[in-house]
Amino acid sequence: MSVKRARRGQSETGDPLLLTPGPLTTSRRVKEVMLHDWGSRDAAFLDINRRVLERLPAIVNAAGTHVTVPMQGSGTFAVEAMLTTFVPPGGKVLVLINGAYGHRARRILDLARRSSVVHETAEDRPPDLGTIEGLLDSDRSISHVFAVHCETTSGILNPIAEIGALAERHGRRFLIDAMSAFGALPLDAARVRFDALAASSNKCIEGIPGLGFVIARQDALAETRGRATTLSLDLFDQWQGFVRTGQYRFTPPTHVIVAFHQALEEFFAEGGQEGRGRRYAENCLVLIEGMRELGFKPLLPPALQAPIIATFHMPKHPKFRFSTFYEGLKDRGFVIYPGKLTVADTFRIGSIGRLFPDDMRALLANVREVLSEMGIASLAAANRPLDKDLT
Incomplete structure (x- = not known):
């Protein structure tokens, strides 16, 4: 008698599901529009590009006050261009760091010979608002504050509105890395005053990699003539x-932009940020609750967890090997992500992209099967704190 196996992970085009912070699983139609060639100076392509640029500010309630400036390349290109x-x-710049992307911003500033001061917290801790206020009070030379909205090193949701309020109250400019938050997490330019935010095509809008963009307050952008440290x-x-x-100015990634246009059509058809964010939140809830039931321990408490990517402690069970676990899930059509933390040994599973709650339930069924094949009946005992940890 054959045993029924859990459903494999499979996208609309038969590819494995990418449970990562990006690149992500995309829709069939996003892929199909790339089957055609486009002239970069042809009127049809220019019209598509114009519509993409015009629609993006509305996602953060910035239409009329902000403009979109696209930047060929990955999201880091856009962050570097912004800074x-x-x-x-x-x-x-006061750089708020609680993960790899804050460190990357600081490195960009160092290479550009721009001064910075750092407020760093652990990867599982948000920036301390009191410390930020103290730094802004004591150091009048700080001109800008830089923060990451969702730091995917851990999946933590940083208090972006509160940080922006501090920057505004102290007369500082605010720059946001919204790479993994834009389109999924709410941000209102009428309530959070920022000079610029950076994002990309291949995150929560569900396009493909190759285009970053900066949504900039037009009057602030007008002040930047001659400041850039590079031509591109x-x-x-x-x-x-x-x-x-x-x-x-230079050759654009035409296929990426056309795919991004299609992804935006699907984004707005789903209900924009509210609809997309609701689906991701449900995905994340199903994932975390299911993994917890299987004995995995999430890194973050619910109050700090963004519905983008979840980090789990590596089980202490003697038979658990992450490489075996990873390959077992990959063979079943689910591609997860290694950890990136320094505070703990972890791995990550994303809940964004063309994924739905039933996909997360299928993942959990496959996790159970892989654990069984590894000879692990339960993780509960392995993850139970030792007596010395309870004192």
Whole structure:
């Protein structure tokens, strides 16, 4: 008698499901629109690109006050363009770090010879608002504050509105890395005053990699002429090129942009940020509750967990090997993600992209099967704190 196995992970096009922070699983239609070629200066492509750029600010209630400046490349290209265009040579950035992407921003500033001061907390802790206020009070040379909305090193949700309020009250400019939050987590430009935020095509809008973008307050962007430290990443010059010609200065990733346009159509059809965020939140809830039932321990408490990617402690069971676990899930059509923390040995599972709650339930059934094949009947005893940990 054959034993019925759990459903394999499979996208609309038969590919494994990507449970990662990006690139992500995309829809069939997003893939299909890339089957055609587009001239980068052809009117049809320019119209598609214009519509993409015009629609993005509305996602954060910034239409009319902010403009979109696209930047060819990954999301880091957009973050670097934002930092090196908006921070002047005499500026100083308070960089809030609780993961790899805060460290990356600080490295960008160092290479661009822009001054910075760091407030760093552990990867499972948000920035301390009192410490931020103290730094802004004591160091008048700080001109900008930089924060990551959702730090996917751990999946933590940082208090972006509260940080923005502090920056505004103290007369500082605010720059946001919204890479893994844009389109899924609410952000209102009318309530959170920011000069610029950086995001990309291949995260919560569910496009493909290859295009970053910066949504910039137009009057702040107008002040940045001549500040950029590189030719390619000069947001002011890129913006002015669109104002004059409607075209990119250098070759654009045409297929990426057309796919991004299709992804935006699907995003708004789902209900925009509210609808997309609701689906991701349900995905994340099903995932965390199910993994907890299987004996896995989430890193973050619910109050700090963003519905983007969840981090789990590596089980202490003697038979658990992450490489075996990873390959077992991959063979069943589920691609998860290694950990990136320094505070704990962990792995991560994403809940964004073209994924639905039933996909998360199928993942959990396959996790159970893989554990069984590894000879692990239960993780509960392995993850129970030792007596010395309870004192």
